[in-house]
Amino acid sequence: MLRSMYSGISGMKGFQEKLDVIGNNIANVNTTGFKKGRVTFQDMLSQTTTGASGPTDNRGGVNPSQVGLGSQVGTIDDLHTQGSSQRTDNPLDLQLEGDGMFAVEKPDETTAYTRAGNFYMDEDGDIVNADGYYLQGDGNGTDGELKIPDEATSINIEQNGTVTYVDEDGNIDKSQQIRIAQFSNPAGLEKTGNSLYTNTENAGLNTDNDDNLVEPEKNGAASIVSGALEMSNVDLSDEFTNMITAQRGFQANTRIITTSDEILQELVNLKR
Incomplete structure (x- = not known):
């Protein structure tokens, strides 16, 4: 043939x-x-x-x-690459400007990563994504979870990930901070659906810290923009x-x- x-x-x-x-x-x-x-x-x-x-004497x-x-x-x-920005004015809508991904904890206690920053507060005050997975960070939450009291007002997320709000006594609370994951090769991540990724051996996760998460705006990590979402690229x-x-x-x-x-x-x- x-x-x-x-x-x-x-x-x-x-x-x-x-x-x-x-x-x-x-x-x-x-x-x-x-x-x-x-x-x-x-x-x-x-x-x-x-x-x-090769050439010879005669040829x-x-x-x-x-x-x-x-x-x-x-x-x-x-x-x-960076996607376009869409303003929403919702303080729990978060956009990453630069390199990095949000980390969320799944029900099986494994960590997944995402650039989708549409987060919500559940009944217990935990910050979760659309699937109910806990946004990871550092502060007075449990096991890296971020919790905002029901009576809190004036909730705001700063560019370095600090969660601020006014508590029931009128004091400003800044004890919690969103942490993000950095990858030297984000193209090496594996898609698992629901806008989530899982780590692989070729993704190059920054493991300098025990929880493998870094502070936004430090050492080249992305900054967080509150009240906006990163759309598709x-x-x-x-x-x-x-x-x-x-x-x-x-x-x-x-x-x-x-x-x-x-x-x-x-x-x-x-x-x-």
């Missing part, structure tokens, strides 16, 4: 996967804290028909002759452009298969 037919099949598979990633990006264009994906391709093995040879060198056998998906990357114009190029690439590979089939048909008809 013709090698071009199998090359076309590999190209179709690759562009189909790229369209899947583009479709997911477009679906999450308004998802808080979402980071878009990107697909890169690599060439597959090449069949060598003639090897290379110059000869380059190798190789026929490629198609393409394959190289990587599917998450691009952790998906650019629709880029996604539609990528979708068109992927569609044309898919169509071109189908044409390779059609042309190869026509050639095979001519070979079959040679006996007639």
